[in-house]
Amino acid sequence: MKILVCISKSPDTTSKIAFTDGNTKFDENGVQYIVNPYDEWYALVRALEIKETSGGNVTIITVGTAADDAVIRKALAIGADDAVRIDAEATDAYFAAAQIAAYAKANNFDLILTGKETINYNGSQVAGMIAEDLDLPFVSLATKLDVNGSTLRLEQEIVGGLQIVEANLPLVVSCAKGMAEQRIPNMRGIMAARTKPLQIVPAVAVDAFTVYESYTLPDAKKACTMIDPNNMDELVNLLHTEAKVI
Amino acid sequence: MKTLVYINGNHAHAKASFEAVTYAKKLGGEVIVIASGNGSDLAKLGEYGASKVMVDKSLDHGDAQQITKLIAAAAEVTGAEVIVFSHDLVAKAVAPRLSVRLKAGLISGAIALPDTSNGFSCKVNVFSGKAFGLVSVKTATKIISLLPNSIQPELNGSDCAVEDFNGNVGAAAIKIIDTKIPEGNIPLPEAELVVSAGRGLKGPENWGMIEDLANSLGAATACSRPVADIGWRPHHEHVGQTGVAIRPNLYIAVGISGAIQHLAGVNGSKVIVVVNTDPEAPFFKAADYGIIGDAFDVIPKLNEAVKKFKAAH
Ligand SMILES: Cc1cc2nc3c(=O)[nH]c(=O)nc-3n(C[C@H](O)[C@H](O)[C@H](O)COP(=O)(O)OP(=O)(O)OC[C@H]3O[C@@H](n4cnc5c(N)ncnc54)[C@H](O)[C@@H]3O)c2cc1C
Ligand SMILES: Nc1ncnc2c1ncn2[C@@H]1O[C@H](COP(=O)(O)O)[C@@H](O)[C@H]1O
Numbered sequence: 133m134k135i136l137v138c139i140s141k142s143p144d145t146t147s148k149i150a151f152t153d154g155n156t157k158f159d160e161n162g163v164q165y166i167v168n169p170y171d172e173w174y175a176l177v178r179a180l181e182i183k184e185t186s187g188g189n190v191t192i193i194t195v196g197t198a199a200d201d202a203v204i205r206k207a208l209a210i211g212a213d214d215a216v217r218i219d220a221e222a223t224d225a226y227f228a229a230a231q232i233a234a235y236a237k238a239n240n241f242d243l244i245l246t247g248k249e250t251i252n253y254n255g256s257q258v259a260g261m262i263a264e265d266l267d268l269p270f271v272s273l274a275t276k277l278d279v280n281g282s283t284l285r286l287e288q289e290i291v292g293g294l295q296i297v298e299a300n301l302p303l304v305v306s307c308a309k310g311m312a313e314q315r316i317p318n319m320r321g322i323m324a325a326r327t328k329p330l331q332i333v334p335a336v337a338v339d340a341f342t343v344y345e346s347y348t349l350p351d352a353k354k355a356c357t358m359i360d361p362n363n364m365d366e367l368v369n370l371l372h373t374e375a376k377v378i
Numbered sequence: 379m380k381t382l383v384y385i386n387g388n389h390a391h392a393k394a395s396f397e398a399v400t401y402a403k404k405l406g407g408e409v410i411v412i413a414s415g416n417g418s419d420l421a422k423l424g425e426y427g428a429s430k431v432m433v434d435k436s437l438d439h440g441d442a443q444q445i446t447k448l449i450a451a452a453a454e455v456t457g458a459e460v461i462v463f464s465h466d467l468v469a470k471a472v473a474p475r476l477s478v479r480l481k482a483g484l485i486s487g488a489i490a491l492p493d494t495s496n497g498f499s500c501k502v503n504v505f506s507g508k509a510f511g512l513v514s515v516k517t518a519t520k521i522i523s524l525l526p527n528s529i530q531p532e533l534n535g536s537d538c539a540v541e542d543f544n545g546n547v548g549a550a551a552i553k554i555i556d557t558k559i560p561e562g563n564i565p566l567p568e569a570e571l572v573v574s575a576g577r578g579l580k581g582p583e584n585w586g587m588i589e590d591l592a593n594s595l596g597a598a599t600a601c602s603r604p605v606a607d608i609g610w611r612p613h614h615e616h617v618g619q620t621g622v623a624i625r626p627n628l629y630i631a632v633g634i635s636g637a638i639q640h641l642a643g644v645n646g647s648k649v650i651v652v653v654n655t656d657p658e659a660p661f662f663k664a665a666d667y668g669i670i671g672d673a674f675d676v677i678p679k680l681n682e683a684v685k686k687f688k689a690a691h
Contacts, residue, residue, distance in 0.1 A: 145619055145639045149508040169620050225484070226477065251506050251619055255486040260442065260474030269551035270442050272471035275613070285555070289614065291389060291467050293559030299552045309613055309620070341483030345499055345512045350645065356652070356662050361671030364683035367651070370667060372687065375649040377628040378571070378595065 133188035133279070133301075135179045136241040137212065138232055138258065140194060140222070141203040142168040142251045151347045158252075158347070165200075167207050170247025170307060177312035179245055180211045182279055189213050191241075195222040195231045201330065208325035209317035215328065220335035223343070225253070229261030230338040236266060242301045243284075248273055248308040256306070263304035271299055275310030379407030382458035384449050386468050387417025387433060394464040394568050396426050396531035401524050402462045403427025403534060404491055412452035412543065414440055424538025426531055432456075432543035441552040442471035448545030450479050453519070465523040466567065473523045483515035489528045489625075489646075492520075506619040506642035526568050527625050566615065569598035572626045574617060574644075576602035578633020578654065578673060582610035587677045588632065594684045600624070602634045618643035632673045636661025653677065 143149070143163045150159040166172075179190045192207050194200055195218040204215045216235060222228035236244060244266075249256040256272075263270035275294070276287035282301045287294055289308060317325075359367045371378045381402040385395050390413065402409045403426065411428045413420055414437040423431055434448050445468065453461060461476065463469035465487050477484040485492075489510070490501040499514035500522060566572065573592040579585065585599075592599045599615060606616035617624055619639040625646030632653045634640060641664050644650070652665040653676050662668045669676055 143505070145642070149505045151509070225474070225486075229474075229478070253504055253511075254506060254623070255474075255484075256470045257474040257477070257484060257486050260471055261478045263442075264446065264475035264478035270471060270475065271552060272442065273467060289467055290557070290559075291386070292565045293557065293614075295554060295558070296556040297552050297554050309616070339516070341477065341481075341515065341517050342485065343514050343516060344504075345514050347504065347512070348510045350508075350510070353664060353666070356665040356668040358668050358670065361669050361676050362679070364676070364680040365686070367667060367669070367680065368683045368687045371628065371649070371651075372691075375628070375666065377649050378684075378687070 133182060133186060133242045134240065135182065135188060135190045136236055136244045137171065137176050137179045137190060137192045138194075138244070138246040138262075139171045139176070139192045139204065139207050140168045140247070140250050141165045141196065141200055145169070145251065149349070155346050155348065165203050167203055168247050168250050170249060172207060172210065173314040174307035174309065174311040175245040175247050176207060176210055176212060177315050178277055178307060181312060186279060191216060193218065193232055193235060195220060195228040195335075197221055204330060205325045206317070208328045209321040210315055211321060213328065215330045217330060217332050218335050219332050224340040225255050225257035226261055226341045227338050229258045230265060231335055232258070233262045233265035234336045235333060236262070244302075244304045246304070246306045248306050259304055259306035266304070268302055268304050269299055270304045271297060272306050273308045274305050275308050277305060277311060379405070379460070380456050380458045381405050381407050381409050381460045381462060382449070382453055382456055383409060383411045383428065383462045384445075384469070384472070385411050385413045385417075385420075385423065387413045387415030387420065387435075387438075390417035390420055390423065392568065393531060394466060394526045395423070397526065397529055398462050398464040398524055399423050399426035399428050400531045401491070401529055402460070404529075405460060410452075410456050410458065412449055414438070414445055414448055420540045421537040424535050425533050427535050428538050430538055431540045433540060434543050434545045434547070437545065437547060439554050440547065441550045442475055444545075444547040444550055445472045446475040446479055447547040449476055451545045452543060453480060459519055461519070461521045463521070463523040465525045469523045473521055477521055480519050480521075481517055482519035482521050483517040484521040484523065485513050485515060486523045487525045488522045489525050492522070503623070503646065507623055507646050508642055525625065527570065527627070564598040566598050566600055566617070566622050566624055569624070570626050571595050571597035571628045572600050572624060573597045573630045573632070574600035574602070574634065575605070575632040575673070576634030577604050584674070585611070587674075587681065591630070591677055591681045591684065594681050594688065597628070602640055631661055632677060634661060635659050636664060
């Protein structure tokens with residue numbers, strides 16, 4: 133099976149979030165980038181498992197600049213066969229999706245996997261956009277994926293529970309927790325990643341639909357009111373009269 | 379201006395649906411609902427401001443591709459300029475598809491009404507709730523997916539007409555084999571009150587007191603990531619940066635340290651109560667009310683106090 137896994141970078145989850153240029157740009161100062169956890173832990177690892185049991189090829193794709201090559205190498209170290217970088221800043225979800233769809237159209241993949249969402253912009257947009265652009269069916273937020281010939285059986289999150297579905301290839305799937313277990317790259321993987329093919333592809337001309345104009349940080353919390361563990365009536369009273377939440 | 383709101387008929391009476399219609403009404407123009415499925419009493423959406431509900435009953439369990447086609451067809455006949463979703467799991471699958479189909483920019487997870495003084499922009503959560511972004515849409519048609527619990531439903535109308543609508547959506551490409559929806563569960567993202575517990579509870583057998591407290595309050599239950607990872611609690615209860623992001627009115631965190639990745643998914647909560655034995659637990663910095671104490675002692679007492687309060691009110 134020919135699998136395409138969409139990889140994006142995100143700031144390490146412990147990063148301090150700050151902005152510059154009059155709050156219009158994310159402050160990258162001191163920020164470590166990682167592979168977006170959903171892309172790495174679930175989409176990529178499940179793709180590798182499928183390849184290990186039924187053969188095929190796993191290509192990772194990123195829409196980004198040369199600065200993202202380090203993150204691409206991290207994903208290659210986990211075990212992808214080769215990588216593609218569409219050479220452009222992904223200004224919005226549609227721009228990224230249109231680039232990935234254009235590449236996928238020209239290269240015929242059986243299965244396109246993404247993460248559930250990026251943990252920086254949390255849009256959960258790119259996968260559905262790729263699917264629509266390619267006119268393919270889409271299974272969102274899959275927590276399980278089993279291959280049975282050209283039919284896939286998946287479990288996905290729906291409002292209030294789970295649903296088991298069947299779909300045929302080609303298909304787009306966004307991957308959530310449960311799909312696979314995180315893999316820690318070993319030394320051999322890291323060495324091999326250095327020489328795996330990374331193809332740089334020019335971007336196609338696409339206008340973004342949206343623009344991030346500015347950012348703000350939440351207001352600082354006021355000091356916490358401490359309550360005597362033996363006086364839960366007081367807590368309940370404060371939740372009712374002061375906080376007005378019960 | 380016309381605004382179209384997509385409502386899943388099976389959830390037509392969920393608070394999130396009323397929020398979406400209220401939000402659309404606040405945009406100022408006429409509000410029309412496009413619904414799929416066999417929901418009953420759709421006319422009630424009129425009470426929140428819809429002038430009409432169009433429904434395709436044949437599409438009870440449509441896949442994302444079919445629902446996208448349905449909404450696109452409704453957008454065309456109504457000439458809607460704005461399309462509103464409640465940011466639930468259906469919206470996460472459908473809104474991005476619709477965005478490409480209609481060439482309409484999507485604001486995903488809006489938490490406020492748009493600012494139209496200079497273009498069209500809207501506040502959203504970014505960096506897993508660690509910051510807010512202002513996103514502007516550059517396309518003529520706009521799609522907004524509203525985060526649950528961002529505005530209060532408001533009654534400002536009366537029952538409205540319900541018309542059948544055929545979206546001509548074709549066959550489903552995805553076959554549903556089985557659906558598992560636990561009875562009586564409040565879906566976490568919609569819950570106004572949440573009681574959550576972490577590794578401090580020592581083992582799954584100790585969750586009874588958390589469930590008791592949740593029942594007394596009418597709250598949903600949640601947990602920290604390690605608790606779901608070790609299998610003490612189901613995965614769908616895991617909140618945080620890599621779990622469900624929630625913004626209830628009240629979040630009670632019991633035996634959770636307050637790691638940055640946990641806080642990221644819950645710091646949109648209006649009020650946070652923390653119960654922890656360790657006065658140095660980082661969660662106290664994010665809390666409104668703190669109790670330094672042993673959960674095994676505090677939670678039963680809190681439950682009694684809540685019951686007493688409920689009986690008196
Ligand atoms: C990339 C990444 C993503 C992550 N995403 C998430 C996420 O989405 N959600 C998440 O929750 N975590 C996430 N984590 C994990 C996070 O860093 C913490 O490890 C986790 O939140 C800790 O869970 P905890 O607070 O339940 O356990 P602990 O850190 O072990 O804390 C237990 C707490 O219970 C207190 N306690 C002990 N006994 C009692 C008692 N009897 N009564 C009251 N209090 C008691 C202790 O003082 C302590 O504060 C992520 C980590 C990484 C690296
Ligand atoms: N710039 C990008 N390049 C490649 N894949 C991306 C990019 N941005 C997002 N994705 C993929 O799309 C998923 C959803 O992203 P988002 O819509 O931003 O939440 C991510 O988990 C990635 O798999």
